[in-house]
Amino acid sequence: MPDQPSAGPARADRQAAALETPSGKDAAYENFPVGSWLLPAALRPHVATFYAFARAIDDIADNPALAPDDKIARLEAFAAGVRGDARAGPVPAKAGAMRASLVGTGVSPRHCLDLIAAFEQDAVKSRYADWDELMGYCFKSAAPVGRYLLDLHGGSRHGYGPSDALCNALQVINHLQDCGDDYRTLDRVYLPEDWLGAEGGKVADLGRNGLSRGLRRVVDRCLDGVEALLVEARRLPAGLASRRLAMESAVIVDIAVTLSGKLRREDPLAARVALGKPAFVWCGVRGIASVLASRG
Secondary structure, X not given: OOXXXXXXXXXXXXXXXXXXXXXXXXXXXXOOOOOOOOOOOOOHHHHHHHHHHHHHHHHHHXXXXXXXXXXXXXXXXXXHHHHOOHHHOOOOHHHHXXXXXXXXXXXXXXXXXXXHHHHHHHHHOOOOOOHHHHHHHHHHHOHHHHHHHHXXXXXXXXXXXXXHHHHHHXXXXXXXXXXXXXXXXXXXOOOOHHHHHHHOOOHHHHHOOOOOHHHHHXXXXXXXXXXXXXXXXXXXXXXXXOHHHHHHHHHHHHHHHHHHHHHHHOOOOOOOOOOOHHHHHHHHHHHHHHHHHHHO
């Protein structure tokens, strides 16, 4: 009888695929353009690979059906794949693709591993004592995205600082947009506890259909922090080596500024505060025009 092909590789592929828990969210859900035409064509596939990797691990961390230990085990499989640890068991396809991209571009795996560490933290931590503790989380959950893009596109003469500021600002904006859903589905609260106490805000009020006066004041304090970060973030486009990344960054800065203002005026518990297509387009026009005017 002829030898039968081994089922081992196929089984390993199924096991690796089962580690993912896709939410169905895609690039259209994000507050910023993902791998847009503004970026160099040769680098867009790498950006898409990074986004797919980040979305996969984020979906694991945000899955309310998984126990914390299960989330961490799945995330560790992604970490092993990024590190190229063949002894760790089945490698999720998106982790393998990310590893191949990193090897091909020479970008450090550190940024991917920092994201995984942030999402492992999400699995076990649901409250933040103060703004500084929240920023510590953002430096793992958001700043690595900008650092990856800077490394991929040749860096910045300003270092990571302005990029970190923009990414952290976007993360807080996202927390404010989703504060109700995060509380109701995951019992996760990113509003600083000391500000909640000082302003008379109650965590349970995040389950309501509108902000209490106390929560409104806490949201506004968070937006004050966002606006301080955006002062530093505005320096980002001018320092970038890549003109194309500078244009994309300028667009994202404009989006962050616009969303911050919108969150000042609107209630994220009443409805998700987001930009419509016309506003998104105008942010793009203004951002691109600012870079063309300054860099030619």
